[in-house]
Amino acid sequence: MVKLSTQTAFSTKNYLKENLLEYHKSLPYYAPENSKLANLLKKKALKESIPIISDDVFCFLSQLVLLKNPMRILEIGTGGCYSTLALLEYFTGDDLISLDVSDNAIMDAHDLKETHDIFKKVQFVFCNAIDYLHEYQNSSFDLIFVDARKKHYKDFLKLSVPLLKRGGTILFDNLYFSGHVCRTAQYNPLFENKVTILKEFNKLFLDEKNLTASIYPFGDGLGIGVKK
Numbered sequence: 001m002v003k004l005s006t007q008t009a010f011s012t013k014n015y016l017k018e019n020l021l022e023y024h025k026s027l028p029y030y031a032p033e034n035s036k037l038a039n040l041l042k043k044k045a046l047k048e049s050i051p052i053i054s055d056d057v058f059c060f061l062s063q064l065v066l067l068k069n070p071m072r073i074l075e076i077g078t079g080g081c082y083s084t085l086a087l088l089e090y091f092t093g094d095d096l097i098s099l100d101v102s103d104n105a106i107m108d109a110h111d112l113k114e115t116h117d118i119f120k121k122v123q124f125v126f127c128n129a130i131d132y133l134h135e136y137q138n139s140s141f142d143l144i145f146v147d148a149r150k151k152h153y154k155d156f157l158k159l160s161v162p163l164l165k166r167g168g169t170i171l172f173d174n175l176y177f178s179g180h181v182c183r184t185a186q187y188n189p190l191f192e193n194k195v196t197i198l199k200e201f202n203k204l205f206l207d208e209k210n211l212t213a214s215i216y217p218f219g220d221g222l223g224i225g226v227k228k
């Protein structure tokens with residue numbers, strides 16, 4: 001793929017201006033069908049300090065499922081099941097497998113499955129996603145959503161791309177690490193390791209030869225790659 005120069009790609013509108021970003025964040029994004037449950041999960045995550053996807057990413061995930069109608073979805077990082085709910089919103093497919101290395105996250109997810117029918121379709125698996133991806137190299141997915149340990153993003157990429165069908169989509173959340181990739185005024189030297197990891201990953205992701213990939217400046221920087 002021909003790489004656009006930075007000039008061509010991002011100079012047109014300067015649309016990342018801070019006040020416009022604030023406005024963007026203030027818009028009432030939430031899932032139309034399950035807003036009550038979405039709000040409940042969001043409140044719980046906030047109370048327990050579990051990081052979840054942003055509201056615009058929530059909307060985007062549900063829109064993408066409606067648009068692409070994936071039959072098999074893999075989610076890496078169940079966490080508070082907020083993104084799982086977004087993926088389920090318009091899901092008509094057969095399998096949604098959601099992995100988490102935390103037994104608490106998986107136990108909570110099973111509780112949700114007991115009480116909310118929308119989660120019935122999901123197979124929640126307690127495992128390290130790296131092991132899972134190694135073990136299931138013969139599986140295939142239409143959509144893979146990754147929101148887990150950033151240190152492992154490189155491995156998730158390498159091991160997940162072969163599992164994607166042609167035209168399938170892979171998404172990586174938090175590629176801007178709350179803006180710290182720019183080492184802004186709020187930058188803390190403690191972030192250095194994570195920043196280095198993410199900056200390396202972002203280049204690797206855009207260079208992945210089996211994908212047409214880009215990083216979009218919404219949410220916390222969402223990487224979207226489509227398998228060629």
Ligand SMILES: C[S@@+](CC[C@H](N)C(=O)[O-])C[C@H]1O[C@@H](n2cnc3c(N)ncnc32)[C@H](O)[C@@H]1O
Binds near residue numbers: 076100
């Ligand atoms: C930010 S949370 C996910 C939030 C979720 N996407 C949401 O919006 O509700 C990240 C989760 O990834 C899990 N995780 C981190 N590394 C992992 C790995 N190697 N395999 C599986 N899960 C992992 C963590 O235990 C944590 O629950």
